[in-house]
Amino acid sequence: MGIAERKERDKTERRQAILTAAQHLFTEHGFDKVSMRNIAEAIEYSPATIYLYFKDKNELLFALQSQAFGQLAQAFRAVSPSGNASERLLALGRQYLRFALEHPELYELMFMMTAPMEAEAACDALVPWAGGRAAFDQVAGAVQQGIDAGLFKQANAETAALMVWSQVHGLASLWLSKRLVIFPEDRRHALIEGALTLFNQVLQTGL
Incomplete structure (x- = not known):
């Protein structure tokens, strides 16, 4: 696997990790009570990393x-x-x-x-x-x-x-x-x- 392919795979895996964490938090606590920071903390990412993939919580939920x-x-x-x-x-x-x-x-x-x-x-x-x-x-x-x-x-x-x-x-x-x-x-x-x-x-x- 080349460098470009590995980077793309890692990007896909990070995006899916964000979606999976958001899914659990939204259903457990409710959409309104979950912040992008909460999602980042759940998977030990920085909030800035989450925003690289989703511009806001609405876009994340729509993707999910x-x-x-x-x-x-x-x-x-x-x-x-x-x-x-x-x-x-x-x-x-x-x-x-x-x-x-x-x-x-x-x-x-x-x-x-x-x-x-x-x-x-x-x-x-x-x-x-x-x-x-x-x-x-x-x-x-x-x-x-x-x-x-x-x-x-x-x-x-x-x-x-x-x-x-x-x-x-x-x-x-x-x-x-x-x-x-x-x-x-x-x-x-x-x-x-x-x-x-x-x-x-x-x-x-x-x-």
Whole structure:
């Protein structure tokens, strides 16, 4: 590895270290209570080093959210766009839930905290909440596929996709906020899977 490549690798690693530290601090203490100095101290960097990579806290949070949505998009891409639309929609729902349960801190930044939306506005994003829109379009595409195939009765794919997203988001939020403790632990995964399947059936019957 040459000097230039090594410098670029080190730069990438430092940037990721900053993002990882910020992720933990934002979710543990809240965006407003964390300063750039706090982030620098967590990874033993000087505040000046942080500013070499991010001009302010908003830009840092915007980058963190964009990275998280990239990971979710990658999980969605693992679902084949071909085949039965109903099965595709179920698979997307499972991937969404798996992502939320495996990456609870990222999920909170992406969907629960208001700060990322304010940060995005401060960064003058070209497309409002581009990551969220891309994820939603994946769901809407599966719904439209089902409508075109005559599997789903809804006429408006966007409306139906919003209903689907709300359902899966609700399941993820109930799990992460530990509200599913009303059910025995060994039944929770089966109950979530059953809820996903039942909701898919409701979408097909048009109720």
